[in-house]
Amino acid sequence: MKTLQEIAEIRKNKREELDLRVNLKASTKEKHILVCHGTGCTSSKSPDIIENFKKSIRDNNVDNVKVIQTGCFGLCAKGPIVIIRPEDVFYSLVKPEDCEEIVKTHLIEGKLVERLLCKEINDSTVKRLDELNFYKKQKRIALKNCGVIDPENIDEYIAFDGYKAIEKCLFELTPDEIINTIKESGLRGRGGAGFPTGKKWEFTKMAKGDQKYIVCNADEGDPGAFMDRSILEGDPHCVVEAMMIAGYSVGANKGYIYVRAEYPIAVQRFQTAINQAKGYGILGKNIFGTDFSFDLEIRLGAGAFVCGEETALLESIEGRRGQPRLKPPFPANSGLWRKPTLINNVETYANITRIILNGAKWYASIGTENSKGTKVFALGGNVVNTGLVEVPMGTTLREIVYDIGGGIPNGRKFKAAQTGGPSGGCIPLEHLDTPIDYESLAQIGSMMGSGGLIVMDDSKCMVNIAKFYLEFTVDESCGKCTPCRIGTKRMQEILQKICDGKGEKDDLEKLEKLANNIKRASLCGLGQTAPNPVLSTLKYFREEYTAHIRDKFCPAGECKALANVRIDSTKCKGCGICKKNCPVGAISRRNKTAT
Amino acid sequence: MAEENYINLTIDGTQVKTKEGMTILEAAKSVGIDIPTLCFLKDINEVGDCRMCIVEVEGRKGFATSCIQKVEEGMIIHTHSPAVLEARRVILDLILSNHHKDCLTCSRSGNCELQNLAIKFNVQNIEYTGKQSEHTIDDLSPSIVRDFNKCILCRRCIATCKNVQKIGAIDCMNRGFDSCISTVNNQSLRDVNCTNCGQCIEACPTGALREKDNTDEVWKALKDEKKYVIVQTAPAVRVALGEEFRYANRYKCNRKNGNGS
Amino acid sequence: MPIGTNVTGKMVTALKKLGFNKVFDTNTGADLTIMEEGNEFIERLSENKNLPMITSCSPGWVKYIEMNYTENLKHLSSCKSPHEMYGAILKTYYAEKNNINPNSICVVSVMPCVAKKYEANREELSNQGMKDVDIVITTRELARMIKQGNIEFVELEDSSFDEPMGEATGAGAIFGTTGGVMEAALRTVSEKLTGNSLEKIEFETVRGEEGIKRATVTIGEKEIKAVVAHGLANAQKIMEEIKSGKADYQFVEIMACPGGCVMGGGQPIKSSKTRMTVDVRKKRADALYTIDEKSVIRKSHENGVIKKLYDEFLEKPGSHKAHELLHTHYIAKEKYNI
The missing domain is CATH 3.10.20.600 (Ubiquitin-like (UB roll))
Incomplete structure (x- = not known):
C-alpha cells in the first residue's frame, strides 16, 4: 500500500530517471535500449532480442545500459524495432543475432550500425525516430506511452503522470465536473459508432440502481485491427486508471474488462497492471483514503466477433451464449446483470486520463468540428x-x-x-x-x-473483397436473428456464384434488395452493417460486378474461374514454352494467321 | 388506485391512446391492427429473433421490433408500409429457404404458423434459395420427436424448457447459419434431462417438435380380431378435443346469412 | 369448435365408430387413485411419516423428481397414475369378470400428455409381464384418427361411456386441471377422517392460475396444510422448501405442465396469436369444473363402481392386492445417459 505522498515521490524520482526516454538532450550517462514487445515483434523474436542484449551487455561489461521491453512503436512493417535512447536511434528489422553488433558498435564504439537503420521509400536512410515520415503527421494521445514505458512496471507509468488523473478526480473534481469535462472534450466512442462518450457516462450516472458496473470492451475482432491490443500491451495502466475515473463518475465500484483469449500478451500485461495497482492500494477499498472503492476483473472472450457488440459482450460476461440483446433498453440503464452499466472500448478509455489532465479545451482543439481528438x-x-x-x-x-x-x-x-x-x-x-x-x-x-x-x-477484385468480408460475417453471425443468420449466407452464395462466373442478370438487383433489407431489419449492429462491404463496392465498383456477370470477366484477374489468358499474337514468337509448361494442356499450337 | 399513464401515438394514420408500458404489437392490436409474428410467444419468448414483426417508426433508421419495443409518446408507426411489407417478405423467404417444405406429410399442416404466413404473404416462389441445413431426426425419445429440418430457430421451445419449466434440456448450439437447437453433447432427448413434458411441442410454431405418433399401433390393434381393445380417455381430453375440429362451412353460412342481413 | 367445449358425448361416439371394443373413462381410474392416495395420506398423517406426501400422477413430474431430488423420493405417493391403475384393473378384475383372456386385452389411453407415452413403457407399471397400458395416444393423435376414420366429428350424436366400468365422479373430472387432484383428495380425506358429509365440497383456494397455491384446511380437529404447484419451475421451488426442511405442509399436488393436464403437451396446439388473446387454460379448466358441478356424484368414495370393485376384488384401500396392482416404486435416475 502506498500513500499519495509515496506515489508522488515515485513519480518525481522515476520521472528524473526516465527523462532520457523523452528528452533527446537528457544529461545522463545511462542508455536505454527499448525493444518492442508487442505481439507483432514478439512473433518476430523480440524476446530473444531482449535476452541477447542482456547477455551481450553482460559479456562485454557495458555499464549504465538498461534493456527495456515496451509496447508497440507503430511501424510494424519494420519490426522488430529497437530504439536506443536518449539519442533516439531507430534500428529496424533487427534479428537476435544483430544484438552483439549493436552493443559493440553502437554502445561501445559509439558508432551507428548503418545497415540496420530504417530506409524511407526514396531510399534515404533515417537515423532517428522523429525523422521518419511515418511519424511526422501522427499525434500520439492514446498511444502516448506506447513504446516509451515498460508496460509491466507501474512506476514507469506513474513517472509519466500515471494515476495523477484519478487523484485529481478524487480530490478536486465532482463526478458531474468530470462528466462535463468529457462532454466538453467532444470525445466520441472509438469502438466505431461514435456515440458521445460524455453523454454515455451521464446516462449511466443518472440511471437508478444500487449497483453499477464499468465495462471495457477489448474484444477487438475486425480482421487486421490491433489498436486495442496494442494499447493494452503498451500502456495497460492508462485503461485501469480511466476505468477507475469512469467508476467514480457514474457511481460504480466494479469493473470488468472483456478481452479475447487470443490476446495472451495483452491479458497478461493487464493482469499484471491490476495486480500492481492493487499492491499499491490504487485499486481496492477506500482508494487514497477516500470513500471510493473500485475493483477490476478480466473476463476472457473465446473469440466470437459478435461479442464485440456491447450487449452480446454483456451476455458473455454473464456466462451465457454471446448473443445480442435488443436495444432499448441500453446498457446505461440495464446492462450487466440488468444493472446500469457503462461500456466503452479500450481506445476511448485511453483518451480519458489525458483529457482530465490537459483539459477539455486542449482535447477539443484537436480534430474536426464534430470529431475531436x-x-x-x-x-x-x-x-x-x-x-x-x-x-x-x-x-x-x-x-x-x-x-x-x-x-x-x-x-x-x-x-x-x-x-x-x-x-x-x-x-x-x-x-x-x-x-x-x-x-x-x-x-x-x-x-x-x-x-x-x-x-x-x-x-x-472488389467482388472477391466483398465476398471475403461477407464470409467473415457469415462465420461470425451469432445466428439469433433471421436476416443476419440466413440473409448473409444467401448474399455470400450469390457473390460466390458471381465469382464462379455463374452470375445471372438479376443477381445484382437481388443482392441489393437483400442487402438493404438486412441492413434495416437485423437485430444488432453486426447484421445492420454486414451488407456495407457489398453495398459500397456495388456503389463504387459496379462495373466490376457487371464485368463478372455479363462478360464473365474478372478485371483484376483474381477470380480464377473467370481468368482468361490472352496471347498477343503480334508479340508471340511461337516458342512453345508456355504450351510445354501448361499443367492442364490448355494451350495448343495453331497457324499464326488463323489466330 | 394509482392513475395509469397514457401515451399518445399514431399507428397507420390512426391516433391511438394506450397505456404506458405496452408494446407496439399490443398497441396495434388494441386498435385492430394485426402485425405478423413468429418467434413471439407472450410472456414466454419475447426476444425479437425472427424479425417478422418489424414496423417502421418515423425518425428511426432501422425497423423497430414491435413485439418487444414499448410505445413512446408521439411515435408515428407504420405497420404495413411498402418497405415493411418488402422486408417481411424477404425475411419469410429467407426462413423458407432453409426449411424442409414437406407440408403434405407434416403433422402440423393446417396448424402451422409458418405455413399460415406463407399463405398470407402469397408465397408462390421463393426468391432466395441456397444451402439447406440437414439434420438427422431424433425419434429415440418415447414421447417427443425432434425434426430440426423444420426448425426456424424461433427458440420458443428453449424459452419454455429453460424459463417456464426450468429444465434447460435444449439450447442453441453452434452459430450463424449452423445454429441449431440441441441438447448436451447433441444427444437424443431420451438420454438427457428431458422430463418428456412436451411443453416444447406446444410452443413450436412448426412441425420441428411433435409427439411420437402411435396411431399406427392403435389401428393395428383395432384390425386384429384376436385383440380386445379397450380405450380410456383422460379428463382433460374431452374439453380440448373439439378444438381440433372445425364446424363445416354450411353451419357458418347458415348462421351468418340466416338472419337475412 | 370453441376452446373449452366439452365434447365427451361426441368423443365417445367417435371412439365407438373407430371400432374400440369398449370405451371407458379414466375419471373412474382417477376415483380409484383418490381412494388409494387418500388412504395413503391418512396413514402417513397418522404415523407422521414421509410428510409432506406428494402426488405422483404426472409422469413428467415423476421423472423430474427421480432425476433431480433423488433423496426426496420417499415423499412421492406410491400410487400409480389413474390410467395405469385403470389398466391394471381392466386386465385383472374386469377380464376375470367378463371372461376375457387378459393377454388379449389391449388398453389404449387417450391422454393430454406425451410423458404418458414414456410412463406406459416403465417396467414397474406392469403386472405378470403385462403392461398395464399398451398404447398411449394424445388428444391430437385421437383427432387425427377421427379425421382418418372419415368421421364428421362436429355432427356426431352424443353417447355414454360403456357400462359397467364407465361410471365416474366429478372429483375424477377435475383431475385434469391444476388443484383438481388436491380438491378431489380433500373431499374424500375429509369425509373419511371425520365420518361426516362435507357441507361445501368446493375447495376454491386450490383452484386458479397461480403457480403455487397454499391452503389450510380444517378437517375435524386437524389442520391440514396443502400446497398445489404446477409447472416444473414452481415444482422446483417447493422441492427446495422440502429439501431444506422449510416445508410445514403435509400434502402437495404437483403437475409438470403449467395449468395441469388441460395444458398438457399432448393437447391441441394453440398459435401464438391465440395464446396472446385467449386464456386457454381457464377455458378448458372451467369446462372441467362445469362437468364436476353437473355431476350427480362428486366424491370418489361414493362412486358405485369403485365401491363394488373394493367389495368384490380389492377388499379395501391399501390392501395387499391393491398394493400389488395399484402402487409402484420410484428409481433414482441419472440426468444424462452419455
Whole structure:
C-alpha cells in the first residue's frame, strides 16, 4: 500500500530517471535500449532480442545500459524495432543475432550500425525516430506511452503522470465536473459508432440502481485491427486508471474488462497492471483514503466477433451464449446483470486520463468540428508502412496512405481503402481526400469502425473483397436473428456464384434488395452493417460486378474461374514454352494467321 | 388506485391512446391492427429473433421490433408500409429457404404458423434459395420427436424448457447459419434431462417438435380380431378435443346469412 | 369448435365408430387413485411419516423428481397414475369378470400428455409381464384418427361411456386441471377422517392460475396444510422448501405442465396469436369444473363402481392386492445417459 505522498515521490524520482526516454538532450550517462514487445515483434523474436542484449551487455561489461521491453512503436512493417535512447536511434528489422553488433558498435564504439537503420521509400536512410515520415503527421494521445514505458512496471507509468488523473478526480473534481469535462472534450466512442462518450457516462450516472458496473470492451475482432491490443500491451495502466475515473463518475465500484483469449500478451500485461495497482492500494477499498472503492476483473472472450457488440459482450460476461440483446433498453440503464452499466472500448478509455489532465479545451482543439481528438488506425494491406498510426481527426485518407503509409508498394496503383472492417465499406480513389471523421466516412458509405484500415491495390477484385468480408460475417453471425443468420449466407452464395462466373442478370438487383433489407431489419449492429462491404463496392465498383456477370470477366484477374489468358499474337514468337509448361494442356499450337 | 399513464401515438394514420408500458404489437392490436409474428410467444419468448414483426417508426433508421419495443409518446408507426411489407417478405423467404417444405406429410399442416404466413404473404416462389441445413431426426425419445429440418430457430421451445419449466434440456448450439437447437453433447432427448413434458411441442410454431405418433399401433390393434381393445380417455381430453375440429362451412353460412342481413 | 367445449358425448361416439371394443373413462381410474392416495395420506398423517406426501400422477413430474431430488423420493405417493391403475384393473378384475383372456386385452389411453407415452413403457407399471397400458395416444393423435376414420366429428350424436366400468365422479373430472387432484383428495380425506358429509365440497383456494397455491384446511380437529404447484419451475421451488426442511405442509399436488393436464403437451396446439388473446387454460379448466358441478356424484368414495370393485376384488384401500396392482416404486435416475 502506498500513500499519495509515496506515489508522488515515485513519480518525481522515476520521472528524473526516465527523462532520457523523452528528452533527446537528457544529461545522463545511462542508455536505454527499448525493444518492442508487442505481439507483432514478439512473433518476430523480440524476446530473444531482449535476452541477447542482456547477455551481450553482460559479456562485454557495458555499464549504465538498461534493456527495456515496451509496447508497440507503430511501424510494424519494420519490426522488430529497437530504439536506443536518449539519442533516439531507430534500428529496424533487427534479428537476435544483430544484438552483439549493436552493443559493440553502437554502445561501445559509439558508432551507428548503418545497415540496420530504417530506409524511407526514396531510399534515404533515417537515423532517428522523429525523422521518419511515418511519424511526422501522427499525434500520439492514446498511444502516448506506447513504446516509451515498460508496460509491466507501474512506476514507469506513474513517472509519466500515471494515476495523477484519478487523484485529481478524487480530490478536486465532482463526478458531474468530470462528466462535463468529457462532454466538453467532444470525445466520441472509438469502438466505431461514435456515440458521445460524455453523454454515455451521464446516462449511466443518472440511471437508478444500487449497483453499477464499468465495462471495457477489448474484444477487438475486425480482421487486421490491433489498436486495442496494442494499447493494452503498451500502456495497460492508462485503461485501469480511466476505468477507475469512469467508476467514480457514474457511481460504480466494479469493473470488468472483456478481452479475447487470443490476446495472451495483452491479458497478461493487464493482469499484471491490476495486480500492481492493487499492491499499491490504487485499486481496492477506500482508494487514497477516500470513500471510493473500485475493483477490476478480466473476463476472457473465446473469440466470437459478435461479442464485440456491447450487449452480446454483456451476455458473455454473464456466462451465457454471446448473443445480442435488443436495444432499448441500453446498457446505461440495464446492462450487466440488468444493472446500469457503462461500456466503452479500450481506445476511448485511453483518451480519458489525458483529457482530465490537459483539459477539455486542449482535447477539443484537436480534430474536426464534430470529431475531436485523434484516432488510432491499424494500417494494413497493400501499403509500404503497415503498422499502428494515430492521427488527428480530419487527416485525409491520402495523408494516411501516402504520407504516413509510404504509398502502395511494388509500383501498383491504389484502388480502394477499407475502413470499419466487415461493417465498413470500400473507399475508392475519388474519395481519397475525404477527411477522416465519423460523418464524412458514413457519408461515403463506409464507417469509422474501430480502426482497421486496409489498403488495396489494383490487383484486388472488389467482388472477391466483398465476398471475403461477407464470409467473415457469415462465420461470425451469432445466428439469433433471421436476416443476419440466413440473409448473409444467401448474399455470400450469390457473390460466390458471381465469382464462379455463374452470375445471372438479376443477381445484382437481388443482392441489393437483400442487402438493404438486412441492413434495416437485423437485430444488432453486426447484421445492420454486414451488407456495407457489398453495398459500397456495388456503389463504387459496379462495373466490376457487371464485368463478372455479363462478360464473365474478372478485371483484376483474381477470380480464377473467370481468368482468361490472352496471347498477343503480334508479340508471340511461337516458342512453345508456355504450351510445354501448361499443367492442364490448355494451350495448343495453331497457324499464326488463323489466330 | 394509482392513475395509469397514457401515451399518445399514431399507428397507420390512426391516433391511438394506450397505456404506458405496452408494446407496439399490443398497441396495434388494441386498435385492430394485426402485425405478423413468429418467434413471439407472450410472456414466454419475447426476444425479437425472427424479425417478422418489424414496423417502421418515423425518425428511426432501422425497423423497430414491435413485439418487444414499448410505445413512446408521439411515435408515428407504420405497420404495413411498402418497405415493411418488402422486408417481411424477404425475411419469410429467407426462413423458407432453409426449411424442409414437406407440408403434405407434416403433422402440423393446417396448424402451422409458418405455413399460415406463407399463405398470407402469397408465397408462390421463393426468391432466395441456397444451402439447406440437414439434420438427422431424433425419434429415440418415447414421447417427443425432434425434426430440426423444420426448425426456424424461433427458440420458443428453449424459452419454455429453460424459463417456464426450468429444465434447460435444449439450447442453441453452434452459430450463424449452423445454429441449431440441441441438447448436451447433441444427444437424443431420451438420454438427457428431458422430463418428456412436451411443453416444447406446444410452443413450436412448426412441425420441428411433435409427439411420437402411435396411431399406427392403435389401428393395428383395432384390425386384429384376436385383440380386445379397450380405450380410456383422460379428463382433460374431452374439453380440448373439439378444438381440433372445425364446424363445416354450411353451419357458418347458415348462421351468418340466416338472419337475412 | 370453441376452446373449452366439452365434447365427451361426441368423443365417445367417435371412439365407438373407430371400432374400440369398449370405451371407458379414466375419471373412474382417477376415483380409484383418490381412494388409494387418500388412504395413503391418512396413514402417513397418522404415523407422521414421509410428510409432506406428494402426488405422483404426472409422469413428467415423476421423472423430474427421480432425476433431480433423488433423496426426496420417499415423499412421492406410491400410487400409480389413474390410467395405469385403470389398466391394471381392466386386465385383472374386469377380464376375470367378463371372461376375457387378459393377454388379449389391449388398453389404449387417450391422454393430454406425451410423458404418458414414456410412463406406459416403465417396467414397474406392469403386472405378470403385462403392461398395464399398451398404447398411449394424445388428444391430437385421437383427432387425427377421427379425421382418418372419415368421421364428421362436429355432427356426431352424443353417447355414454360403456357400462359397467364407465361410471365416474366429478372429483375424477377435475383431475385434469391444476388443484383438481388436491380438491378431489380433500373431499374424500375429509369425509373419511371425520365420518361426516362435507357441507361445501368446493375447495376454491386450490383452484386458479397461480403457480403455487397454499391452503389450510380444517378437517375435524386437524389442520391440514396443502400446497398445489404446477409447472416444473414452481415444482422446483417447493422441492427446495422440502429439501431444506422449510416445508410445514403435509400434502402437495404437483403437475409438470403449467395449468395441469388441460395444458398438457399432448393437447391441441394453440398459435401464438391465440395464446396472446385467449386464456386457454381457464377455458378448458372451467369446462372441467362445469362437468364436476353437473355431476350427480362428486366424491370418489361414493362412486358405485369403485365401491363394488373394493367389495368384490380389492377388499379395501391399501390392501395387499391393491398394493400389488395399484402402487409402484420410484428409481433414482441419472440426468444424462452419455
